[in-house]
Amino acid sequence: MSDLPPLFQPLTLRGMTTRNRIAVSPMCQYSAIEGHVTDWHRDHHTTLARGGAGIVFVEATAVEARGRITHGDVGLWSDDHVVGLAEIAAIVAGYGAVPAIQIGHAGRKASSQRPWEGNLALTEADEAARGDAPWQTVAPSAIPYMDGWHTPAELSDDEITGLVDAFAAAARRAVKAGFKAVEIHGAHGYLIHTFLSPKSNRRNDRWGGDLRGRMAFPLAVAEAMRAALPDDLPLFFRTSSVDGDEGVWSIEDTVILARELKARGVDVMDCSTSGVSGAVTAARVKRQQGFQVPWAAQVRREAGMPTMAVGLILDPDYANAVIADGAADLVAMGRELLNNPFWPLQAAVTLGADPCYERWPDPYGWWLTRRARAGVEGRAPTR
Numbered sequence: 251m252s253d254l255p256p257l258f259q260p261l262t263l264r265g266m267t268t269r270n271r272i273a274v275s276p277m278c279q280y281s282a283i284e285g286h287v288t289d290w291h292r293d294h295h296t297t298l299a300r301g302g303a304g305i306v307f308v309e310a311t312a313v314e315a316r317g318r319i320t321h322g323d324v325g326l327w328s329d330d331h332v333v334g335l336a337e338i339a340a341i342v343a344g345y346g347a348v349p350a351i352q353i354g355h356a357g358r359k360a361s362s363q364r365p366w367e368g369n370l371a372l373t374e375a376d377e378a379a380r381g382d383a384p385w386q387t388v389a390p391s392a393i394p395y396m397d398g399w400h401t402p403a404e405l406s407d408d409e410i411t412g413l414v415d416a417f418a419a420a421a422r423r424a425v426k427a428g429f430k431a432v433e434i435h436g437a438h439g440y441l442i443h444t445f446l447s448p449k450s451n452r453r454n455d456r457w458g459g460d461l462r463g464r465m466a467f468p469l470a471v472a473e474a475m476r477a478a479l480p481d482d483l484p485l486f487f488r489t490s491s492v493d494g495d496e497g498v499w500s501i502e503d504t505v506i507l508a509r510e511l512k513a514r515g516v517d518v519m520d521c522s523t524s525g526v527s528g529a530v531t532a533a534r535v536k537r538q539q540g541f542q543v544p545w546a547a548q549v550r551r552e553a554g555m556p557t558m559a560v561g562l563i564l565d566p567d568y569a570n571a572v573i574a575d576g577a578a579d580l581v582a583m584g585r586e587l588l589n590n591p592f593w594p595l596q597a598a599v600t601l602g603a604d605p606c607y608e609r610w611p612d613p614y615g616w617w618l619t620r621r622a623r624a625g626v627e628g629r630a631p632t633r
């Protein structure tokens with residue numbers, strides 16, 4: 251154990267070692283074309299990897315075209331998608347971060363507008379305006395997300411097993427592209443999450459019913475993806491730790507799910523919230539720094555597995571305390587890294603892990619080190 255602050259201690263999971271405990275949370279850019287990444291994605295991930303995070307996740311990447319949230323989502327449903335993502339994985343690794351990717355299916359929240367185009371279900375007006383035609387969504391049961399949303403088609407047993415295979419195929423392509431960690435998107439009201447929740451899964455076959463039945467699809471996906479990945483590559487699962495009114499999906503349910511996932515070779519629970527019963531941002535707890543951290547702590551303690559905490563983690567001292575207190579093994583950050591991609595490098599200065607900017611890339615670090623030594627500026631303005 252070095253004397254580095256906990257946030258800057260490396261973490262090893264299977265064959266992956268991160269340079270610190272900071273992950274760039276998966277963030278859709280809604281900027282892909284037919285599932286293919288664009289220059290925006292390349293530049294976006296370059297910026298974030300250069301900023302010093304330990305892991306850089308590529309956004310929710312769809313296992314089939316109808317599993318995209320919007321027309322602008324990234325996909326891995328064909329081998330043609332591998333080339334662009336391979337470039338991003340190589341760039342991220344080149345900057346010393348672990349290239350990682352989240353794999354998912356939007357289910358009944360698919361076929362929607364990009365956030366800045368309305369964030370609602372696509373209509374024919376979107377097709378007329380931008381060529382973004384709506385498509386038929388799918389889900390465990392034919393229940394729309396909310397009033398005004400598409401009614402999804404109920405998936406057949408064959409289609410469900412086909413989707414399990416599609417998740418595994420996407421995982422194999424992710425490995426081919428050079429990613430060193432993979433996450434299953436099991437949160438935020440998308441397909442996997444809708445299987446878990448009794449609000450969205452009313453099936454009475456082997457894929458529904460009691461908690462065991464509702465967990466069957468997520469667990470089958472985890473098993474298939476684990477089998478598709480090399481043993482040295484860690485598998486994460488993003489969960490909505492609690493969702494909806496009391497008792498619909500509780501933290502106790504999440505702990506049970508985490509134990510089952512762990513038994514199937516999932517390495518990290520990434521603890522987010524909500525999404526089946528309203529917007530992800532509508533969690534009923536007060537939204538303050540680290541509001542989801544207690545769930546990561548509980549899962550870590552009760553399921554006995556590593557966790558990643560996420561949600562309004564903003565301050566270096568706070569992030570360091572999350573790791574130091576044993577609430578989580580990693581912190582994932584989203585919007586604050588959009589605001590300030592150099593947050594990880596600056597936090598290392600603030601916390602004393604790199605008082606003189608020596609971790610910064612030479613073309614920047616050389617200057618900042620000298621400025622600091624001259625006494626002009628010794629600390630980064632992150633506090």
Ligand SMILES: Cc1cc2nc3c(=O)[nH]c(=O)nc-3n(C[C@H](O)[C@H](O)[C@H](O)COP(=O)(O)O)c2cc1C
Nearest residue numbers: 275276277278309310560561562563583584585586
């Ligand atoms: C632009 C944007 C896109 C997002 N896309 C995804 C996504 O692809 N997958 C996912 O699980 N969460 C997604 N999220 C949620 C973030 O990963 C993160 O959990 C959330 O923003 C809370 O963290 P923060 O407060 O640090 O931003 C997205 C958030 C933002 C702001």
